[in-house]
Amino acid sequence: MSVTQSFSGKRTAEIVGITYRQLDYWARTDLIKPSLTPATGSGSRRLYSYQDLLELKVVKSLLDAGLKLEAVRNAFGYLRTQLGEDVASANLVINGSRSVLARSGAELVDILQNGQGVLNVLPLAGVKQQVDAAIVQLYPTPQEAPEQEIVIEPSDVAPLRSVL
Template sequence: MFPDELFGESPNDEVLGYRGPAACQIVGITYRQLDYWARTKLVVPSIRTATGSGSQRLYSFKDLAVLKVVKNLLDTGVSLNNIRSAVEQLRRHGVRDLAKITLFSDGVTVYECTSPEEVVDLLQGGQGVFGIAVGGAMRELSGSIAHFPAERAGAGASVVDHAQEDELASRRNRGARSAG
């Protein structure tokens, strides 16, 4: 369903990461939001944090999925306090397990459901005003990230551009490679 290198399970066990500006565009948030969430430790980049002026944060696919859920919860009016508890729940799961989770909220509490039975039980109990299928957000992200350059997190980190290069970018890259 998702490419293995998004999960750190590629043949050479390198994980792809996305810098802050790309993460913002992929998820649909502002850089100011991303920076605030990182500084307040709501969503901290798991691959590389900022270590000073000029350093670049590097966000994993799981980080992007959590950012997308945070954005969706904010858009539906859930308080930042409840979002923090939802993020804590999501952090406890591996990235593949996230795809099986649906978050529901009654506007006060965020509930985590991992099976259709739990969803039915929650709804029958009168809980849940809206739900967010984390797997749906992840599928949306996996389609979006194809248009953004990624960076390998391994020792020999390099930028991986999923998008087709235009002719000018291709010439620049060839020139840079021959000069280096």
């Protein structure tokens, strides 16, 4: 019944491409906590969901782009309030402290022209793609395959389930 794949802290870090220390720090400071199993004291183990991986990868991407962790925090706080939408191949657009999802290029250009200052744009499609690729490469079909959803749709617009 548990369709959800679970990932340990270490694996999560490897898949997402961050250090364990970062994963740990982010969990402690409430940026992204493991949604399956939180840490319960020394020696306990965190368990991350596939969803978590995607979010973490978004964070990682933003960091790579030179964003300050604080800015990422703001973006996520704001973004979490509008989850649940259909985010197919949407683009995450961060305008200072606000975040929006732009679905088409047109919408994006529109946002750009009306917005003041800098806009940070992240195509979400690529995020899923990268996470999936990392999973199969690092952990090729664990021990369960016929039921899981670890399959990757190469380049086409794979719809991210419940957002993000």
